[in-house]
Amino acid sequence: MTSPSDQAVGAPGAGRLLEGRIALVTGATRGIGRATAELFAAHGAHVLLNGRDADRAGQAAEEIGRAYPDATVEPCVFDVGDAESIKLAFTDVHRRHKRLDVLVNNAGVLRDALVGMVSGAMLEEVMRINFTGSFLCAQMAARLMSRRRSGSIVNVSSIIGRYGNPGQAAYASSKAAVLGLTFSLAKELGPEGIRVNAIAPGFIATDMIEAVPQERRDSIQAGIRMGRLGKPEEVAATALFLASDLSAYVTGQVIGVDGGMTV
Amino acid sequence: MSDNNEKLKQAVAEGLQIAPEKVTDDLTYESIREWDSVAHMALVAAIEERFDLMLDTDDIIAMSSVGTIKQILGKYDVAF
Numbered sequence: 001m002t003s004p005s006d007q008a009v010g011a012p013g014a015g016r017l018l019e020g021r022i023a024l025v026t027g028a029t030r031g032i033g034r035a036t037a038e039l040f041a042a043h044g045a046h047v048l049l050n051g052r053d054a055d056r057a058g059q060a061a062e063e064i065g066r067a068y069p070d071a072t073v074e075p076c077v078f079d080v081g082d083a084e085s086i087k088l089a090f091t092d093v094h095r096r097h098k099r100l101d102v103l104v105n106n107a108g109v110l111r112d113a114l115v116g117m118v119s120g121a122m123l124e125e126v127m128r129i130n131f132t133g134s135f136l137c138a139q140m141a142a143r144l145m146s147r148r149r150s151g152s153i154v155n156v157s158s159i160i161g162r163y164g165n166p167g168q169a170a171y172a173s174s175k176a177a178v179l180g181l182t183f184s185l186a187k188e189l190g191p192e193g194i195r196v197n198a199i200a201p202g203f204i205a206t207d208m209i210e211a212v213p214q215e216r217r218d219s220i221q222a223g224i225r226m227g228r229l230g231k232p233e234e235v236a237a238t239a240l241f242l243a244s245d246l247s248a249y250v251t252g253q254v255i256g257v258d259g260g261m262t263v
Numbered sequence: 264m265s266d267n268n269e270k271l272k273q274a275v276a277e278g279l280q281i282a283p284e285k286v287t288d289d290l291t292y293e294s295i296r297e298w299d300s301v302a303h304m305a306l307v308a309a310i311e312e313r314f315d316l317m318l319d320t321d322d323i324i325a326m327s328s329v330g331t332i333k334q335i336l337g338k339y340d341v342a343f
Contacts, residue, residue: 087319094317139320147308 017244019044022097026050026080026137027107029060031206032156035232036104036239038064041071043240048076048093050107080107080133081125090140099148102243103141105134105178106156110208115169123170130174135181138196142189149193154242155182156235157198159258175200179254186252195251197242202258204230225260267314267343271336274313275329278306288330314341 023040027033029051037049041064049064051057057075064073078089093100108130111122138153145151160168161175178198185196203209203220209229212220221229235257241247242255256262275290276283279297292298298306307323314336322335333343 091317094311140317143304143308143311143317146304147312 016042016044017240017246018102021045021101021243022048022093022099023102023104023243024048024050024076024093024100024137024141025104025106026133029053029056031208032201032204032232032235032239033104033106034060035236036106037073038067039233039236039240040102040243041065041068041073043244044071045102045243046097047071047073049073050076050078050080050089052077052079080137081129083132083136086133086136086140090137090144094144100141100144100151101148102152102154103137104154104156104239104243105137106239107133108156108174110171110211112167112211113170114167118170126170126174127177130171131177131181134178138181138185142185142192142194145194146189146192151194152243152247153185153189153194153196154239155179155196155198156239157182157200157254159200159202159256159261162200162254162256163262182254183252190251195242195247197247197251198254199235199238199242200254200256200258201235202230202256202261204232204235204257206232223261224258225263228259230257230259267336267341270313271310271329271332271343274309275306275332278302278309280305286329288333289328291328292326310336314339316341 018040023045025033025037025040025047028037028049037047037060041047049057049061051060054075054077057077061073061075065071076089078085080086109126111126113122134155141151141153155178157178158175160172161179164172182196182198189196203224238255238257242250272283272286275286279302281297292303307318310332311317316339326332326335
């Protein structure tokens with residue numbers, strides 16, 4: 001009997017790794033999420049491109065659709081920081097598609113402050129968007145995936161969530177929580193045929209790091225073995241691996257995409 | 264309406280892996296070995312599949328008996 005993973009390796013059509021899959025990517029109007037949505041579309045997925053802002057999500061979906069005319073990319077507007085908004089969005093995914101094959105929990109915010117300067121409001125916001133939003137999306141996705149006893153959830157954590165960083169206690173905590181979620185869900189959902197993995201990007205050239213002072217950027221770059229910042233596309237490639245059957249026997253793992261910052 | 268009773272009976276039997284004749288309104292969560300927390304999620308999947316809907320998490324938690332499930336499904340326009 002041929003399994004999906006057999007078909008993925010070397011079989012006709014194997015060049016498009018997500019052919020026919022329904023994939024939701026959160027925070028996909030720019031940066032890593034955008035690059036992931038684009039790569040998934042190029043690999044034949046029906047991409048649900050999430051953003052909070054309808055115009056920006058629509059524009060991103062349209063641009064990707066233009067670049068890949070045979071791709072299907074539709075905006076999926078909801079706020080990962082709002083539980084009700086998530087619930088309505090997944091109910092709509094169910095109504096329209098009846099299934100979900102891939103979820104990439106990418107949406108997040110970066111808020112830097114020394115621990116003594118982290119306000120309750122800042123901590124609540126960072127945890128709500130980076131952690132609770134990922135938790136709730138995974139919860140809803142798992143219910144859609146368990147019906148078909150297959151699926152892949154990819155959580156975008158951070159190198160900061162694994163190793164910490166001065167001035168980023170709130171952000172680090174939220175991203176570490178995402179790893180705890182990943183490990184627990186991998187164990188809980190494995191029997192359902194659902195794989196759950198995480199990516200821990202290092203210093204990636206996105207809008208989110210524009211606020212980092214140049215001097216600090218230079219010092220970080222000096223600690224990267226490969227001597228350069230990462231590209232969103234390089235994180236997206238790892239998301240594609242984890243989303244596709246190439247990683248059919250991989251679950252509960254954290255893959256660092258950091259150019260050797262941790263070796 | 265009786266159709267929905269039968270659909271629910273089949274969904275519960277499928278979700279909990281029990282005989283349909285064991286499914287009564289009085290059947291409650293954790294009253295039988297087959298209805299534990301793991302089976303509860305399988306039950307949710309079976310109900311959602313058969314009735315083509317998506318339940319709220321609060322409703323999933325509140326589904327403590329077959330009778331309660333009928334009440335909850337009423338919120339989703341499923342009549343019994």
